[in-house]
Structures are given as structure tokens and as C-alpha cells.
Amino acid sequence: MVRLASAFLVSRPARWFGSSLRGLALASLIANIGIIVTGAAVRLTKSGLGCPTWPRCTDESYVSTPEMGINGAIEFGNRLLTFVLVAIAVACFIGALVRRRRSLTRLSVAIALGIPGQGVIGGITVLTNLNPWVVGLHFILSIALIAGAFALWRRVGEGDGDPVPLVPAPLRQLARVTAAAGLAVIAAGVVVTGSGPHSGDQGAKRNGLDPAQISQVHADLVFLLIGLTVALWFALRAVGAPAAAVRAVAVLFWVEMGQGLIGFVQYFTHLPVALVAAHMLGSGLVWTSTLAVLWSLRSRPESPAPAPPAPTPAAVGEPVPAA
Incomplete structure (x- = not known):
């Protein structure tokens, strides 16, 4: 085998x-x-x-x-x-x-x-x-x-090779906090979905939470996420971070804005099916864009090749000490 x-x-x-x-x-x-x-x-x-x-x-x-x-x-x-x-x-x-x-x-x-x-x-x-x-x-x-x-x-x-940071440690920490906020937004969105009307079947139960209150929590977390993203963008620009990192945060911001727009429109139009589906796709894109930001703040070069062994005395023509 x-x-x-x-x-x-x-x-x-x-x-x-x-x-x-x-x-x-x-x-x-x-x-x-x-x-x-x-x-x-x-x-x-x-x-x-x-x-x-x-x-x-x-x-x-x-x-x-x-x-x-x-x-x-x-x-x-x-x-x-x-x-x-x-x-x-x-x-x-x-x-x-x-x-x-x-x-x-x-x-x-x-x-x-x-x-x-x-x-x-x-x-x-x-x-x-x-x-x-x-x-x-x-x-x-x-x-x-x-x-x-x-x-x-x-x-x-x-x-x-070992990852090499491209920005100072406080900015990497800010990026992690931003990613955590993104996860919180996704988790809150899951709870909102469980309280809303699209249950998947006429007889399926809901989680019993007030949709309006949970939606407000979700929206507050979205505002927090956008604020952290904007702060990260300005901070990266201030320290002269690599262009790829600044660009990744900019992409994340615009994906968040598009997702937020869909979220607000679907809420005030009573959750039409097409917008809910687009919002679900947007959640995956927001998370992927967040991962791209984290990846842009470090690089991972090839591992250095092992150093060749030192030549023995016999290899360089020197006399070998007697035993």
C-alpha cells in the first residue's frame, strides 16, 4: 500500500x-x-x-x-x-x-x-x-x-520561513481587534437571522429574541467595525506601511460599506429575499477581505538553506591528528 x-x-x-x-x-x-x-x-x-x-x-x-x-x-x-x-x-x-x-x-x-x-x-x-x-x-x-x-x-x-512583520506591533494588534470586531458582527448577524422571518420552513421556531433590539446591536457592531477599519487605514498611512497593506484595508472598508448599505436597505424594506441573499454573500466577502488585511501585514520568506558542514582536515589537505 x-x-x-x-x-x-x-x-x-x-x-x-x-x-x-x-x-x-x-x-x-x-x-x-x-x-x-x-x-x-x-x-x-x-x-x-x-x-x-x-x-x-x-x-x-x-x-x-x-x-x-x-x-x-x-x-x-x-x-x-x-x-x-x-x-x-x-x-x-x-x-x-x-x-x-x-x-x-x-x-x-x-x-x-x-x-x-x-x-x-x-x-x-x-x-x-x-x-x-x-x-x-x-x-x-x-x-x-x-x-x-x-x-x-x-x-x-x-x-x-518564520513570518516577518511589516508594520509595528501596535498596528498588528489593531488589525486583530478589527478582525475580532468583524467576527462579532458576523455572530450578531447570525442571531438576527435566527430572530427574523426567514426560518427556512413554515413551522420552524425562532430564537425568541426581539428582532429590532438584536438588529440594533448588530448595527452598533457594524459602526464599530467601520471605525476600526478607518483608524487602521490612517495608522498604516502614518507609518508608511507597504502599499499592499493600505490597499487591503481600503478594499475591506468599501466591502463593509457595500455590505452595510445592503443591510440597511433590507431592514427598511422588510427583508426581501434577493437582498437577504446578497447580504449573506457579503458576509463571506467581508470576512475574506478581513483575512486579506491580516495577511498583508506580514510576509513569510523561504526558509534559509542549511549551512554546509565545515570541511574536515582531510578535505582541505591538512594532516589528520594521530589517534
Whole structure:
């Protein structure tokens, strides 16, 4: 078995995975953002219980049946996308093995294990009749998988040396606080969703919290996030930070502004389906832009090559001491 695995890793198909690893990692990132949108489509079309059980779609069938209508097709289609994510994750794992870089292999394994975990949580969501807290956990795991896929994508193009900071420590700390605020905004948004009208099914329960109050908390956190982002941009400009870092923060700011605009419009127009779906996509883009900011504040060069051993006396023609 070991010989077969070794033979495969040096074969031409395996070498393709290795040379295409950066593209595969980007595909993983895009797919994990995309499944947020397809999951939103399931909820917004009230298809959350289109397949009323799990892991089967019905008690007798693993697939949806014509009698289940469009809701069953939508829910089952979303389940099938898990296999696409698994296929991409396996391809990334093979590519990382071919590259023989332990850091890439660990990241690819974490992503590959997270996707079945996501499927299990999705199953628990169905079995608990779309409990809003379980649905929220389902979304949070997607955020974690996006972080892993983004890290893999960026690490492929870096060396394995120790990270080198590009800005002073206080600014790196400010960036971390900004990222924490971004996570808080996402978490609050999950709670808002659990209190709102788009439950995924007519009979699904809500979390019982006041939507207006929770939405206000969410909005306050958004203002905090935007303020921290603006402060980080000015601070980076003040210290002459690399242009890439300043640009990454600017991109984050404009993504936040677009997301905030969608959020306010959807709230005051009573949560139309199209805007809610766009807001879900925006949450993935805000988080990805936040990760890009953190990555822009350091570099990771190639590890220095080990120094050659010092020549022995015999190698330089000197007499060897007698024993």
C-alpha cells in the first residue's frame, strides 16, 4: 500500500495536482463562500425541510422524489454540493502531499475534515427542525472553512520561513481587534437571522429574541467595525506601511460599506429575499477581505538553506591528528 501511494505521488496526474494547488485552493475558497449563498437559498425558499430527514432525503430514499416538489429538489441539490467541496478538498490534499510541505498538508487536512463536519451539523439542523442556534453553528463553521481555505491559498505562494512583520506591533494588534470586531458582527448577524422571518420552513421556531433590539446591536457592531477599519487605514498611512497593506484595508472598508448599505436597505424594506441573499454573500466577502488585511501585514520568506558542514582536515589537505 505504501509503495502504491508513493508511486501515485510521483505520477503525472499527481504532479498536476501539485502544480495546480494554488488554483485548487482558490476554488476551495470560492466554493466555501458559494455554499453560504446556496444555503441561504434553501432557507429563503422555505426548503430547509424539503428533505425532512437525514442522511436520507426521506425514510425510503436518499434522493428527493417528484412528489417533494421544488423544495425537495433545492434542499437535495444543496446537499449534493457537499460532494463538490469534498472533491476539491481531496484534490488540495493530494496537491499538498506532492508539494511535500507539512504546513500545506495540515491545512488541507483541516479543510477536508471540516466539510464532513459541516454535513453532520447540517443533518442535525434538519433533525432538530431547523433550530436557529444549530443553523447559526452551521454558518459559523462555513466562516471557519473560509479562513482555512484562504490560508491554504495564500500559503501556497509563500515560503516556510518564520513570518516577518511589516508594520509595528501596535498596528498588528489593531488589525486583530478589527478582525475580532468583524467576527462579532458576523455572530450578531447570525442571531438576527435566527430572530427574523426567514426560518427556512413554515413551522420552524425562532430564537425568541426581539428582532429590532438584536438588529440594533448588530448595527452598533457594524459602526464599530467601520471605525476600526478607518483608524487602521490612517495608522498604516502614518507609518508608511507597504502599499499592499493600505490597499487591503481600503478594499475591506468599501466591502463593509457595500455590505452595510445592503443591510440597511433590507431592514427598511422588510427583508426581501434577493437582498437577504446578497447580504449573506457579503458576509463571506467581508470576512475574506478581513483575512486579506491580516495577511498583508506580514510576509513569510523561504526558509534559509542549511549551512554546509565545515570541511574536515582531510578535505582541505591538512594532516589528520594521530589517534
